[in-house]
Structures are given as structure tokens and as C-alpha cells.
Amino acid sequence: MAASAPGKLILFGEHAVVFGEPALSTAVDLRTEVYARPHTEWLADGASLEDSKYRYVKAAAARAWKGGPLWFEVRSMIPTGAGLGSSAAVTVATLAAVAGLRGAPLDPPSIARTAFDVEHDVQGRASPIDTSTAAAGGALLVRPTEGADLLWTIRRDTRQWCLHRCVLPRLTLVVGNTGISAATGPLVAGVKARVDASPEDAERVKEIGQITLDGLAALRKNDLGAAGRLMDRDHALLNALGVGHPMLERLVTAARRHSYGAKLTGAGGGGSMFALTDEPEKVAADLRAAGAKAFLLATEPEGVRRLP
Numbered sequence: 001m002a003a004s005a006p007g008k009l010i011l012f013g014e015h016a017v018v019f020g021e022p023a024l025s026t027a028v029d030l031r032t033e034v035y036a037r038p039h040t041e042w043l044a045d046g047a048s049l050e051d052s053k054y055r056y057v058k059a060a061a062a063r064a065w066k067g068g069p070l071w072f073e074v075r076s077m078i079p080t081g082a083g084l085g086s087s088a089a090v091t092v093a094t095l096a097a098v099a100g101l102r103g104a105p106l107d108p109p110s111i112a113r114t115a116f117d118v119e120h121d122v123q124g125r126a127s128p129i130d131t132s133t134a135a136a137g138g139a140l141l142v143r144p145t146e147g148a149d150l151l152w153t154i155r156r157d158t159r160q161w162c163l164h165r166c167v168l169p170r171l172t173l174v175v176g177n178t179g180i181s182a183a184t185g186p187l188v189a190g191v192k193a194r195v196d197a198s199p200e201d202a203e204r205v206k207e208i209g210q211i212t213l214d215g216l217a218a219l220r221k222n223d224l225g226a227a228g229r230l231m232d233r234d235h236a237l238l239n240a241l242g243v244g245h246p247m248l249e250r251l252v253t254a255a256r257r258h259s260y261g262a263k264l265t266g267a268g269g270g271g272s273m274f275a276l277t278d279e280p281e282k283v284a285a286d287l288r289a290a291g292a293k294a295f296l297l298a299t300e301p302e303g304v305r306r307l308p
């Protein structure tokens, strides 16, 4: 039994989403495939499931499989530690493969909920944006209240996230990966400390929320100029919140020469940035010259799926 799920890119609203502001993400055309079959012992790619590399696979199996040992095989095109949702994709694909072994139909809302729990088990995840995007595909707006085109709602403690379907034009995005991986948890905690201590930083988080809504409106109209300017502003606010990195600055500056706009994506502190541009090859070349691993990505409409 096998399943696949896409990676994601946060277009607007990372970090602010942790404080109940909206965020906009899209699935991208890099996928992770997970194969699962009953075996005499627990293994992944022929190695022990105890290897920390497989912690999401192990935690997903622990939540979704009550039978005997399984052999997993993981094939992923999504770079790890780059803010592109590799852990969410492997979690979602594992849950879908294991549900298939149980004979259950493919149920993206239920997979999205369990995947958020799994990410919580492993890393104390702050929002379900990655896992829901891997399950749903396409573009999603996350916010604390229900609106039009609601897909599903995820609750934890006193908080809730309502995931809404957004229809955006197909976008070509250029990603620049700094090659520096930074853990999400401490970055989220750092922003919380600032927001608790400083009204200016709390205001910045609110402004990011408004940028997300304005950015969504601009993208829906295909107004890439306006969307790019909002990306630049969002990036400046994220820097002010302390999640930037000198290498990210170098890449964002290099990309802007031939772009509508550029910003970090995901948790920051390293990780990746992306640019919105009509000249993706030029931007990729500029990013490589500035020292990044750079590649073109397209938005991906399809979420989790079973493989034949």
C-alpha cells in the first residue's frame, strides 16, 4: 500500500498564524511517497524505525496502526529542514498508506487532524498549516474563524484553526534554500517572547495578518506587482520580529533584481526564501550566484493520494 503527499510553501502569514492571524499556504509540486507493507519487524528503508530520520513515520504508525510490524519505504523529493513541509508530507503520506492497509477509504480531513497530532507528538507544532496543506493540496487560508469555502476545522486546547480552500492562479515560484536549518520551536518561542514584551512587535504580527488578506486578494486578481510589494513588507516585518538571517537577506536582495517581491518562507532563521517573478531562470541564476541552492516550483493542486 502506498500514498503520496505534497510539500508546501507559506506565501504569507508565518509566525503571525501562531497568534491567531490568518496565513496563506500553497502545496508545491514536490512530493513524498510512502510505501507500507506487513513484515516480520519494524523497518524503514531497511533500517531501524528508531533512527531519528524516521521519527514522523514512527509517530504516525503509533497513532494509526494497531497491527503487527510494518516495512516502510520513503521516497521524497522535498528537501528537509528547508521550510518546505517535508515532515508534514511524510506524516500525511504515512497515515494514508497505513489507513489503506486497514482497508479504510482515503479521508483527508481525518488525516489532516491526525497528522497535526503526530507533528505535535514529535515537535510540539504550533499550527496545522503544513499538515493540512499536505492533506488538501492547492492553496489554503488558515484563520481562527469560519468563512466561505471552509474545508475543515482543527481544535487543540482552547484554540482552533479553520482551513479554507483558496483558488489562486497557477504560480511559478523560485525558491532559494540557504542550506542553514534552524529548528522551528525556538524561533516560534522567540517571537512569542517579543510579542509578550513589546506592543510594537504585537502590532507587527497584526500587520502581517492584514498583509496576508491583502496578498490573497492581490494573487486572486493576478496582481503580481501588489503581491510582490506585500511580500517585501512581510519579509521586513519578519526580520523585525527576529526570524531573519544574513544569508536570507543576501538571497532576498539578489532575487529582487528580477522579481515582483521576495520573502523568507516558513520559520526563518535560515531555511528558505522564495521570489515571485516572470523571469524565474534569471532569479534562480542570481540566487545560485549568491550561494543558494535554487529551484523553480509550481503550485500543486493535488493533496494526499493513494498510489496504484
Ligand code: PMV
Pocket: 013, 014, 015, 016, 017, 018, 082, 083, 084, 085, 125, 126, 127, 128, 129, 130, 184, 188, 265, 266, 267, 268
Ligand atoms: O517550520 P515551517 O517551515 O513549517 O514553518 C513554520 C511556520 C510557523 O508559522 C513559524 C509555525 C507554525 O506552526 O505555523
